[in-house]
Amino acid sequence: MKLDVDVLRYLSKDDFRVLTAVELGMRNHEIVPTELIDRIARLKHGGTYKVLKNLLKHKLLHHDSSKYDGFRLTYLGYDYLAIKTMVNKGVFVGVGRQIGVGKESDIFEVVCEDGTVLAMKLHRLGRVSFRAVKSKRDYLRHRSSYNWLYLSRLAALKEFAFMKALETHSFPVPKAVEHNRHCVVMSLVQGYPLVQVKQLQNPETVFETILGIVVRLAEHGLIHCDFNEFNIMIDDDEKITMIDFPQMVSVSHRNAQMYFDRDVECIFKFFRKRFNLSFQESIDDNDDSDEGKDEDGRPCFSEIERSAGFLDKELAASGFSRKDEEDIQRFIEGGAEAETNSDSEVDLVEDLNESILLQDEEHENKGKDESCEAAESGASEREDATDEEENEM
Numbered sequence: 001m002k003l004d005v006d007v008l009r010y011l012s013k014d015d016f017r018v019l020t021a022v023e024l025g026m027r028n029h030e031i032v033p034t035e036l037i038d039r040i041a042r043l044k045h046g047g048t049y050k051v052l053k054n055l056l057k058h059k060l061l062h063h064d065s066s067k068y069d070g071f072r073l074t075y076l077g078y079d080y081l082a083i084k085t086m087v088n089k090g091v092f093v094g095v096g097r098q099i100g101v102g103k104e105s106d107i108f109e110v111v112c113e114d115g116t117v118l119a120m121k122l123h124r125l126g127r128v129s130f131r132a133v134k135s136k137r138d139y140l141r142h143r144s145s146y147n148w149l150y151l152s153r154l155a156a157l158k159e160f161a162f163m164k165a166l167e168t169h170s171f172p173v174p175k176a177v178e179h180n181r182h183c184v185v186m187s188l189v190q191g192y193p194l195v196q197v198k199q200l201q202n203p204e205t206v207f208e209t210i211l212g213i214v215v216r217l218a219e220h221g222l223i224h225c226d227f228n229e230f231n232i233m234i235d236d237d238e239k240i241t242m243i244d245f246p247q248m249v250s251v252s253h254r255n256a257q258m259y260f261d262r263d264v265e266c267i268f269k270f271f272r273k274r275f276n277l278s279f280q281e282s283i284d285d286n287d288d289s290d291e292g293k294d295e296d297g298r299p300c301f302s303e304i305e306r307s308a309g310f311l312d313k314e315l316a317a318s319g320f321s322r323k324d325e326e327d328i329q330r331f332i333e334g335g336a337e338a339e340t341n342s343d344s345e346v347d348l349v350e351d352l353n354e355s356i357l358l359q360d361e362e363h364e365n366k367g368k369d370e371s372c373e374a375a376e377s378g379a380s381e382r383e384d385a386t387d388e389e390e391n392e393m
């Protein structure tokens, strides 16, 4: 997906006000009725309609008039809201090249004011699998858009919370910097996914290190569930970094043993095929390490001292609750239904004002945008602001 961040510069405060109004309206509408957007955004003199046209032109919104006249956010619209918030917070100042397209994410380099380059992951939970799920499940018919927003946000929150907690326990993971909506900013790993590596100096050592991580994760109560050559990064010194955590489960999960064995098997298979490792020999050489392993050297889940719930406290500290975990697991396992939020219109207007105020405060604190007017007087100079925006994406 093309992310032209220059567009951000041409979007006025009113554009973001209306975009945020659509986001809030999507809490209980798949397509947010145009009048409702107008009532939430409260721009003077029909300003909302003009702004909607501009947002549509930039593909930040999708227009739908099949049942009634309304709009929904596109992924791009949601991306801009998250990016704008990150920029206001001073997390980064610019978005660079795309460095990864995962199954359910897009990864970009972002650059900070001091020139440091970080990685930004935009979660797209539901991009691949959601259509299939949706077509099969009637109950999602009215909730699909709400679902992708909600689930992508949840995936980002989970990823951020796990990254922080894992780092605390000295696991080799990127450093979690910030999260907002479906977006996670983390340190940029200086390395390559293991899948791209054709040769290693010390394949045995790398193999043992990787296997050691799986075992230590289980000891801490966790299973990665997607632990493979795509989610293991390695640098020139053969140092390992593990990435990609939204699907992790607890060792108390009913399928824990299967997930654990599958992670282990992926590693064995990859090292056997790519680096010709023969596992029988390596454990025969070293009698001490046989304990808790089967005859091929695979660690046995049942013999690991697992501490379920060990990381709960840290996860909760990042705002990731048990209910969040249940929701996201239900989706990953194919039966997702996010709860609808029955906020009243008054709540939505209040939320909009609060989020605009917050954005403004952050912005002003950073002193980055001179054109930022005081939040309360936001309604006054609306007409001129939108006139300037004629830039195509």
Ligand code: ADP
Residues within 6 Å of the ligand: 099, 100, 101, 102, 103, 104, 105, 106, 107, 119, 121, 174, 186, 187, 188, 189, 190, 193, 230, 231, 243, 244, 245
């Ligand atoms: P997905 O969940 O979509 O698989 P990943 O987190 O695995 O997403 O990221 C996809 C790809 O993006 C990775 O294989 C890797 O090449 C790149 N990537 C992800 N995070 C980082 C990072 N912190 N530093 C450098 N590259 C990264």
Ligand code: MG
Residues within 6 Å of the ligand: 102, 103, 230, 231, 244
């Ligand atoms: Mg991945």
